[in-house]
Amino acid sequence: MAKNKKETQEQIQFTPSGTGIRTNGQIVRSTELPSPTKKKHKSLGLSEEDVVDMFHQMYLQRRFEERAMQMYQKGKFGGFLHLYMGQEAISTGTVYALNDDDDIITAYRDHGWGLVRGVSPKEGMAELYGKVTGCSRGKGGSMHFANVEEHFWGGHGIVGGHIPLGSGIAFANKYKQNDRVTACFLGDGAVDQGVLHEVLNMSQNWGLPCIYAVENNGYAMGTAVHRHSVGEIYERAHGYGMKNAVINGMDVFTVYEKMKEIAEDVRENSMPWFIEIRTYRYRGHSMSDPMKYRTKEELKEYEKLDPIERIKNYLLDNDILEQDEIDEIQDTVEDTVMEAIDFAEESDFPEKDDLYKDVFVEDDYPFHT
Amino acid sequence: MAELQFREAIRAAIDEEMAQDEGIFVMGEEVAEYDGAYKVTEGLLDKYGPKRMIDTPISELGFAGIGIGAAMNGLRPIVEFMTFNFAVLAADQIINHASKVRYMTGGQVEVPIVFRGPNASAGQLSATHSVAYDAMYAHFPGLKVIYTSEPEDAKGLLKSAIRDDNPVLFMESEQMYGLKGEVSEEEDFTIPIGKGKVKREGSDVTVVAHGKMYHVAKQAAQQLAKEDVEVEIIDPRTVKPLDIEMIVKSIKKTNRCVIVDESHPFGGLAGEVGYLIQREAFDYLDAPVQRVTLPDTSAPFAKNLFDEWLPSANEVIDAVNTVTYRK
Numbered sequence: 001m002a003k004n005k006k007e008t009q010e011q012i013q014f015t016p017s018g019t020g021i022r023t024n025g026q027i028v029r030s031t032e033l034p035s036p037t038k039k040k041h042k043s044l045g046l047s048e049e050d051v052v053d054m055f056h057q058m059y060l061q062r063r064f065e066e067r068a069m070q071m072y073q074k075g076k077f078g079g080f081l082h083l084y085m086g087q088e089a090i091s092t093g094t095v096y097a098l099n100d101d102d103d104i105i106t107a108y109r110d111h112g113w114g115l116v117r118g119v120s121p122k123e124g125m126a127e128l129y130g131k132v133t134g135c136s137r138g139k140g141g142s143m144h145f146a147n148v149e150e151h152f153w154g155g156h157g158i159v160g161g162h163i164p165l166g167s168g169i170a171f172a173n174k175y176k177q178n179d180r181v182t183a184c185f186l187g188d189g190a191v192d193q194g195v196l197h198e199v200l201n202m203s204q205n206w207g208l209p210c211i212y213a214v215e216n217n218g219y220a221m222g223t224a225v226h227r228h229s230v231g232e233i234y235e236r237a238h239g240y241g242m243k244n245a246v247i248n249g250m251d252v253f254t255v256y257e258k259m260k261e262i263a264e265d266v267r268e269n270s271m272p273w274f275i276e277i278r279t280y281r282y283r284g285h286s287m288s289d290p291m292k293y294r295t296k297e298e299l300k301e302y303e304k305l306d307p308i309e310r311i312k313n314y315l316l317d318n319d320i321l322e323q324d325e326i327d328e329i330q331d332t333v334e335d336t337v338m339e340a341i342d343f344a345e346e347s348d349f350p351e352k353d354d355l356y357k358d359v360f361v362e363d364d365y366p367f368h369t
Numbered sequence: 370m371a372e373l374q375f376r377e378a379i380r381a382a383i384d385e386e387m388a389q390d391e392g393i394f395v396m397g398e399e400v401a402e403y404d405g406a407y408k409v410t411e412g413l414l415d416k417y418g419p420k421r422m423i424d425t426p427i428s429e430l431g432f433a434g435i436g437i438g439a440a441m442n443g444l445r446p447i448v449e450f451m452t453f454n455f456a457v458l459a460a461d462q463i464i465n466h467a468s469k470v471r472y473m474t475g476g477q478v479e480v481p482i483v484f485r486g487p488n489a490s491a492g493q494l495s496a497t498h499s500v501a502y503d504a505m506y507a508h509f510p511g512l513k514v515i516y517t518s519e520p521e522d523a524k525g526l527l528k529s530a531i532r533d534d535n536p537v538l539f540m541e542s543e544q545m546y547g548l549k550g551e552v553s554e555e556e557d558f559t560i561p562i563g564k565g566k567v568k569r570e571g572s573d574v575t576v577v578a579h580g581k582m583y584h585v586a587k588q589a590a591q592q593l594a595k596e597d598v599e600v601e602i603i604d605p606r607t608v609k610p611l612d613i614e615m616i617v618k619s620i621k622k623t624n625r626c627v628i629v630d631e632s633h634p635f636g637g638l639a640g641e642v643g644y645l646i647q648r649e650a651f652d653y654l655d656a657p658v659q660r661v662t663l664p665d666t667s668a669p670f671a672k673n674l675f676d677e678w679l680p681s682a683n684e685v686i687d688a689v690n691t692v693t694y695r696k
Contacts (some may be wrong), residue, residue, distance in 0.1 A: 153441065164472075168440070169438045170443045195431055198428035201426060360513075
């Protein structure tokens with residue numbers, strides 16, 4: 001008995017086995033991806049123009065961030081920069097699936113969401129630069145893109161902090177009976193926050209028209225999902241009796257199809273869903289992340305599933321576009337992004353007086369000094 | 370005028386505002402079926418129904434945040450905390466979200482929400498149920514903070530808070546809910562946020578006291594009047610924005626000041642008011658400003674220690690004696 005206890009003591013370790021390359025050299029994906037939809041665009045109700053536009057939108061998000069990363073590395077702007085690269089099928093598929101007046105809120109990895117929800121590349125880049133022409137007038141920066149007019153309620157910087165806000169937006173929609181659906185996106189790290197439990201409990205109890213969508217990209221900052229969270233993420237819904245699904249987030253058609261079905265169900269029944277969208281981020285958690293927690297081989301495995309390459313190949317394979325037309329779109333996007341950089345560089349910083357604006361509704365509030 | 374209990378005055382404010390704006394709803398623990406833990410919301414479920422009177426689970430962080438999201442999306446929630454001692458669990462939502470979302474989105478979002486409930490100590494509730502949070506929340510830009518002392522202030526200020534487009538923390542005291550006072554019955558009676566009141570005129574010393582401490586100051590002033598010391602009591606009513614002009618004006622008259630504050634001394638309201646007084650009225654002071662606060666300890670349970678812990682009228686009298694060099 002004593003011997004066994006001693007052995008156990010020696011074996012005690014609080015870090016469960018991670019993911020990626022295992023000792024046997026086998027590549028294990030951080031998350032197992034469910035199969036993508038087999039449906040083609042027509043049976044999904046998408047026109048050829050829609051598919052082209054989806055490609056355009058996704059490529060814009062990618063190129064915008066690649067250039068933003070370059071500018072950040074050149075020291076053109078500061079702050080955090082959490083890149084969305086690899087996850088673009090989720091933002092694009094969702095925005096296509098939802099109505100224009102459905103509400104979307106997300107966490108700090110928000111550039112893609114902003115761009116596909118009406119933040120122009122110019123306003124987005126200017127926000128990164130902290131310029132007054134930015135979507136949040138230079139007050140929010142990378143983590144706080146917002147376009148409330150277009151029902152994009154912004155990126156939020158406290159992990160899990162925006163989950164009740166999304167639920168409150170859904171609460172107000174139910175109160176007003178306006179049939180709007182709220183999509184509240186969070187990262188896999190946020191599922192470990194206690195507030196998620198509080199909110200899922202209330203949301204199911206009150207029948208809030210809200211989709212809680214976890215973008216499981218395999219890592220909460222640098223901690224692989226199996227090291228930070230027990231069980232399967234989508235299974236947490238079971239404890240609340242909440243409808244749930246696991247979705248392949250590397251395929252825009254799949255995201256579109258599933259989000260459309262789920263949104264329709266939410267709209268009809270006013271009951272929430274909890275979904276896990278499995279995906280992968282190509283870059284570090286933020287620009288300061290050396291990514292020592294994963295291997296190049298793992299990254300390469302996922303890059304084979306790249307959502308933008310996938311839709312590009314679909315366009316070519318189905319004779320929707322020729323290669324030169326793809327090139328043309330890519331050139332146009334490149335021009336758009338470069339114009340956005342010029343715009344950001346040439347824009348003014350906010351006036352010093354702007355420091356005191358937007359704290360309170362009143363302009364003449366007696367601020368303490 | 371009508372004589373109302375403090376809780377009735379608050380209820381009247383909520384009722385009158387709910388009657389004229391469909392977007393106002395009340396959310397919190399036991400606010401509906403139970404008729405309110407302190408009966409503040411009694412009868413409102415019958416009148417407004419379960420859509421507008423919403424019982425929550427004991428999940429302060431979650432329901433505070435749902436209220437904030439609902440305010441962002443066009444409603445005007447009144448979120449009741451059974452006490453602000455429990456609202457610490459919701460501090461992330463109030464401090465990190467309600468106060469900041471307007472600023473960080475460049476003015477795109479308004480958060481017209483009221484968080485209300487009892488603040489500070491009640492009888493012998495020991496360490497976790499006796500903390501005053503007004504100064505803590507007032508520390509954060511974007512929040513307005515009110516801690517009222519009398520039924521009429523409660524009604525007028527709560528109506529203003531509900532109509533305000535900023536997040537407002539409205540604090541009460543469970544020990545004052547039964548307190549009666551004359552309350553205006555005027556249609557559309559409101560009191561502007563940020564305006565203090567001279568609650569007692571006097572020429573010898575200014576005592577600044579808000580919330581429950583107003584009543585301690587009043588008791589001290591009555592005692593001192595017997596000794597021919599006339600105390601002027603200023604109740605700032607609103608902690609933020611603070612009516613420092615009214616305080617300074619009074620000090621220019623009396624030349625002496627005592628601040629009575631139910632917070633702990635370090636970083637509390639008394640320190641801020643004391644600083645502002647020396648900046649604005651240094652040349653008018655005939656004595657250093659004194660403060661009467663809680664000691665820098667948590668609340669004890671034992672009756673004798675608890676009484677010692679709370680600011681008392683005797684401590685206020687001692688402080689007045691110090692600034693007037695009487696004793």
